[in-house]
Amino acid sequence: MNTIIGRRAFLQGTAGLVVTFTIPCGAQASPATLDPEKVDAYLAIAPDGSATVYAGKVDLGTGARVAIPQIVAEELGMRPERIALVEGDTALTPNQGGTGGSTGIMVGGMQIRQAAATARQGLITLAAARLNQPAETLDTADGAVVPRAGGPGVGFGALVGGGRFDLAVDKNVKPKNPDNYKVVGKSLPRPDLPAKLTGRHDYVQDIRVDGMLHARVIRAPAIGASLRSVDAASIAHIPGAQVVRVKDFLAVVAPREWDAVRAMRALRASWSETAGLSGSQTLFDTVRNTPVARSETLRNIGDAASVFAQGGRVMTASYRWPIQSHASMGPSCAVADIRAGGGTVWTAAQGTHRLRQVISQLLGLDAAKLRLIYQDGSGSYGGNGNDDVAFEAALISRELSRPVRVQWMREDDLGWDPKGPPQLLDLRAALNAAGDVMAWETVAMVPQNNPAPTGTPLIAAVAAGLVDGSGMSSGQTAANSDPPYLFANVRADIKWLAATPLRPSALRAPGKIGNVFAVECFVDEIAAATQADPLQFRLSRLKDPRAIEVLTRVGQMMAWKPRTTPRPVSDWRGGAVLRGRGISYMRYKQNENYVAMGMEVEVERSSGKVRVTRVFCAHDCGQMINPDNVRAQVEGSIIQTISRTLLEEVKFDASRVTTTDWSSYPILAFPDVPKLEIALIDRPHERALGAGEAATAPVAAALGNAVFDATGARLREAPFTPARVKAALAASV
Amino acid sequence: MTALTLRVNGRDRTVDLGDPDTPLLYVLRDDFALHGPKFGCGLGQCGSCAVIVDGQAVRSCMTKAASVAGKTIVTLEGLGSPDKPSKVQAAFIAEAAAQCGYCTNGMIMTATALLGRNPRPSEAEVRTALASNLCRCGSHVRVVAAVLRAAKEG
Known part of the structure; x- marks a missing residue:
């Protein structure tokens, strides 16, 4: 292991902040630039010929940590084990935007591929002069530029080792032909797993800094309550415990972590009474009655309004998707050391560069003197509590001028993480006598995206009076609210709502799961109403061969035999357990991955419990860098979304969230995890898309369609709790 | 302070416990720098903090450190x-x-x-x-x- 010094710290004159860290390779970092237009921002070659790649995108448990070096190894022509990766360090890595929206490989990896392709061309140019041979006769292989005709070459280390490329990333350099790939497309093992699985991997929760205090935050008994008084004497018996208060932000610190927990529990504080929430019982009334801030027409093909105006057969339905939590297994955590107007924050946040701007702006720090270092945390699946906790650590550290570690408790994470917002969709379809869809209409209601300059209002920043709490953003929640089929007249309107009950943020595949649930279940309703087989109905209304292929593959995997849904009642034979099958299809955001999903379910009539027994998925994300990583993401997407569909719903009363542990906010457990059959369709010559979200989107729809097939009961609101299913069964008989 | 000796991963290790009710998880992570066991819920619901005590998997967030003195404790590192x-x-x-x-x-x-x-x-x-x-x-x-x-x- 080599210890190296943060390269840009010298450049930026912030030597006081230099932190040493280790990378698992003989590579040596050299001073370079953070300019994302320059090759040197992404890549450094050491004198020994090893490479260091600097990525603004981070791993998050997805395997980007091996996939990105694979991309570079392929383009440069070197072994991947000679490449070290530095991720998400604002002092060392270029700003490639946050690691969200499935952009890690699709955007970040492709920027790095282009930089590596440019670097390869630069290396060949240097070698041509050195070897006195024409550049077009040279190739790269195993870390050296070599004559295609054979003979001695020259190693990368000898060409640029320790120096700079001084090249702008050239968009016109053609990356390698996928037909010749040797490294990309292989399921190389993730380098971090042996350490993670033997307890040697440093998560952000494991970071310890000399002189560090442990902090716990005291939450108000009600969202928006103000702090009247604090009785510091109530924790005087706990060694070293101390109160930190900034207006309505309240925390305790102690040298020993358990003492911080004890102080959190023992501290007496008086808060104002606040009961401004509408409560989750009436959530969708609240949503429907929320003022519309802005309307947008997402899609308008033909003239749906005139078709509806003609009357005839019209079907309508409303679909509801609940508020959900990121529900990370490890509560959010961060360590900060803020003093003298700058400092360091260790964080698992998905966007360190953006968060650096937010923290420095809120605390009045010079962003150039603030360094955020990405450190793996518990999986985050979007904007969980990581941004909040990083700011809280920075705020407390600034107050005390000491390093501080803030660890959220379970109730902080489930109670106070920003939530995936509720969605309400009203759908209409006009059918002609032959059962063709003559017009389709979606009206989707989701909270608006109007982020404040400091992003999602951080709880502590609002409590400390630093921001007013306005502004919210939860991602591309409108996408996929329009059908992917060839209907003559389609209109999809989005009502961007002015408010939403709980602070929202992006939660994995923002909006798309709920939208596809609505669209693809309603398509199934139409197929059922017109006596059509659901698979044939879809296939006959698609023309993109990639769409047709994923659906066809799922049909084959399921040994699909065409028939109408639901299963005939005669099939039930009075059984206690009803079985059915369902399918769904979507193209992510209508321009990314193609995914088809099939499910087989069992519904226990007496209890209303739904169990998914088998899942079939065909997934096309274009070129795959590391197929096993893609498979893991698809598996996780399916299992997590079955959990969200069957079990998950944030509940709240007039004051605060009440589902704050794993018994009140249950997630899917081992006995209920189905068998998965996944077909990954590799298209090496197509654009490499993300894999972290797309397979989530069709899950709820396939599940709802399977329940309908089994029972004849149409579920239009998630989660499919036993009580809700029983009610639907009773209503459908 | 209460001195407590625990046998962890084949070694006897001593800690000044402070609060006598300190959960095992905090001793392992903070005093012994054994980061294999993780804090997940503190409620015994998720299992992230599990360690093996005398052959049984137990939840270290809910187990008082003082209660496992004299027993054989194995963590992920062990x-x-x-x-x-x-x-x-x-x-x-x-x-x-x-x-x-x-x-x-x-x-x-x-x-x-x-x-x-x-x-x-x-x-x-x-x-x-x-x-x-x-x-x-x-x-x-x-x-x-x-x-x-x-x-x-x-």
């Missing part, structure tokens, strides 16, 4: 290392049975204890044994495959 993983750890590595890996400590400790009492469990027995171990990334299928692989190769 099972094996990256160079010499235990058979269960090796099977998890071979199956890539983790995404973020935060909960995986609990899976490995629970599976190790399971195989200690039932060396050839069925898939259903593995799922039942892991029923109270939660995972959010959705690595369940691989975890089950890893435990069955470890049993087969055991």
